[in-house]
Amino acid sequence: MASRDPLADLLARCALHDRRAFETLYRQTSPILYGFLLKLVRDRELAADLLQEGFVRIWQRAGDYRAQSGQPLTWMSSIVRHLAIDRRRRGEHRRRAELGDDDWAAVADDGPSPEDRLHVEQHDAALARCLDILDAEPRRAVLLAYFEGLTHDAIAESLNRPLGTVKAWVRRSLMRLKTCLGEER
């Protein structure tokens, strides 16, 4: 139980430019990260592109990984998520320029809702329980920010709520999640 995460060992070996370790790391984690990226961007080609970019960074930054950065998979997820959000924001800037601001709210609405795309229950019961504690709209605000990379303004527009309300929802929901997840340990 106290044993070191095997992924942490693989990352340590990647930092020493061990190519075999990188291949093993890729084999073990790429389906999880690809699944996550599919949820973030909903486009297979883009998800594949971001996965490749993500693993380039993981290889280059493996030496930066520390045990206190959380589980290796969490650390890796963070890298691919930032890439996805950067790409989405750049893409949406272009889309906004083409379509005009009126269409912007629709961008957040197409496709299944973040809740629908969550399969948390089967994978992380504690997290699912803590998400359940939140009210529906504040939860949706947090998930829109996390999965869609939406800003407060974009969430307010997407949910058709005042900006101040959305800011308060996000702030309170995060603190409730923290308390709840803290109690789960």
Next chain:
Amino acid sequence: MNYYHLAMRDRLAAEYVLGTLQGPARRRFERLLPAHPVLQRAVTDWERRLNRLAVASPPAPPPPEVWRGLERRLFPASPRRSWWNGLIFWRGLALVSVLAMIVALAPRYVLPPQEADISFAAIRGKQREVLWTVALAGDGRLRVDNLRAMAMPPDQRCFLWLKTASDPPVMLGALPDDGSARTLPVPAGVTRPGRGELWVTMQPMAPKLQPPVEPLYQTRWQAL
């Protein structure tokens, strides 16, 4: 640090990780981060909490091209016969070692000379970081990979040129700057693209670009 500051720090870290900390506040937070271990700790705590959402996503097998692309970008010098089309990842390792043995034993029979003639170049930025890799395959196509998306001035593009000793540089094409890859045909009239230097310029997109007098970056080919 009083409670107010503690709570504020935690809130900023949470919104930073969630992505809702925006604009000047985000930039200010990022500037503070390197020098404040306590803030860093708050950020990693929030990454640990929120990225549980990521790990809870249903997994999906990625397309094999992803691994092939990674091999090409990260380990461009690896011995490989079918370099251009790549190998299927799951069989890759075994095939590479078998091929390496065959290549060592009977190169003449296995590799047609033009296919063995793969040249590779890495174009580095001012901090020696690799910005692009360029590979010239035996079939005469150039594959350029932009390793990291770049912040470009508006209306400017980066262009790749081939510079041989005596002639003015010949334009090979526009380089991707969004972290993607592109295949460029070698222009007619260039008989030995794997010779000389590669130059990169940054200039506005125009129908007819004047050959540059000096490059922004330059590099030489390495034979594989």
